Amino acid sequence: MKSIKCLALAASLLTLFAACKKENADSGLGLHPKENAVAAQAGINVFGKYENGFLMVHEGQYGVNNGDLWYYSYDSNKVAKDIYKKENPTKNLGPTTSTLQFATIFNNKVYMVVKVGGPLVATDAHTLVETGRIANLPQSEGYAFVGVDASRGLLSAVDGVYRISLSGPTLGTKVAGINGPAGDMLLAGNYVFVMTKDDGVVALNAADYSIAKKFGIGDAGFARTNDGTVWVAGKDSLVGINPTSLAVSRVKLPFATTNPWAYLSWRSGSLTSNGTAVFIAERKSTAGIGGNIEYGGTKLYRYVPGNAASLSAPFLTVPSGQHFYGSAVRYNAARNELLVITLTDEFGASNDNRWQMYDPGTAALKETVRYSGYYFPALPVFY
Structure with missing residues (x-):
């Protein structure tokens, strides 16, 4: 008798779950709060509001609007725009002359770094509600963030790398030995690898941030394969x-x-890995103030470690008339696909935005998300 009652309860819960899912199908988000409650009772894995999908960093239009995060839902295959603004209507990501360029998820928080006079902002990873910020970054030009442990992180900036206390968060002192621009960072084993302008890759001891090695090579990073190898372009x-x-x-x-x-042109590096191969976008460059400006490109290469011939031809070329933008490519492990960002102008002066999802084994184009407007998609962020 008890088993019959349990089966009946489970059936009714699943029926209610399906009804709630249908009710919320057009929202562009994932599960509705009622769905979460029902799913939990039915023993179904429960996702946060913005967890069953991925985020896309948009830079914003200079002088017109702020950058923000958009959300792609695996449930609906739809996009919800400006979700930071939606969840934090009284806050902003700096002036409209700032550029949201970087975000990452660490320890159930989303950390966003805004260039050109913007803040570092922390939000709950599941609700996107802001939990803290550092309003003023070094030289008003912060680049990237990496979490080190439950209480510590690092911020890269135009003049070096800074300690971050995650309670707050609050800005600490500069790490000794890096005094020029620093960008992408990666925690691997006992080291934090930092991409710098002056010294290429620099390995910091994660315990105390002392310099373990300056490699003198490296322009863009990072990717990591299943054997633990850290990959950079140089x-x-x-x-x-x-x-x-x-x-x-x-x-x-x-x-x-x-x-x-x-x-002012730093962006996260155009390479990624699915664990067994490294994918790197061929980009162009031209002279800019203080260095070269990276832009455009149409060809993506795949390197299978130990097989130099895998680089003999491009793995894929984006559709005609489109060009890489932002970080160009990232691997989405949740769906085993490459997400490639393109615009229809190689310098980015385009309101035709596209996210293209490719199979990392066959290079087949599986899906394209396309929308108009001057938003400038820069970097996907995966849960």
Whole structure:
């Protein structure tokens, strides 16, 4: 009798769950709060409001509107725009002359770094409600954030790397030995790898942030394969770093790599990994203030470690008339696909925005998300 009652209860809960899901189908979001409650009772995995999908960083239009996060729902295959503003209507991400360029998820928080006079903002990863911020970043030009442990993180900036206390968060002192621009960072084993303009990759001891090694190579990073190797692009090569011994290996690329160090133009590197291969976008560059400006490009290469011939031809070329923008490519493990960002102008002066999802094994184009407006998608962020 008890088992019959349990089956009946489960059936009614699943029926209610389906009804709630249908009610919320057009919202562009994932599960409705009522769905979460029903799903929990039925023993179904419950996602946060913005967890069953991915985020996209949009830079914003200079002088017109702020950057923001958009959300793609796996439930509805729809996009919800400006979700930070929606969840924090009385707050902003700096003046409209700032640029939201970077975000990452660490320890159930989303950390956003806004360039050109903007803040570092922390939100709850599941609700996007702001939990704290650092209003004034070093030299008004912060770049990226990496979490180190439950209480510590690092901020890269135009003049070096700074300690961050995650309670708050609050800005601490500068890390000694890095005094020029620093961008992407990666925690791997006992080291934090930092991409710098002056010294290439710098490995910091995660325990105390002392410098373990300056490699003198590296323009853009980072990607990591299943064997633990940390990969960066440098000059004309992919460079593999052993995260234990710090030994280096190289494989020649069929193109010259670019770097993002022109004044105010930093962006996260255009390479990623699905664990078994490294994918790197071929970009263009031209002279800018304080360095070269990275832009455009149409070809994505795939390197299978140990197989130099895998680089003999592009893995894929984006559709005609489209060009890489922002970080260009990231791997989405949740759906085993590459997400490629393009605009229809190679310098970015386009209101035709596209996110293209490719199969990382066959290069088949699986889906394209397309929308108009001057939003400038820069970097996908995956849960």
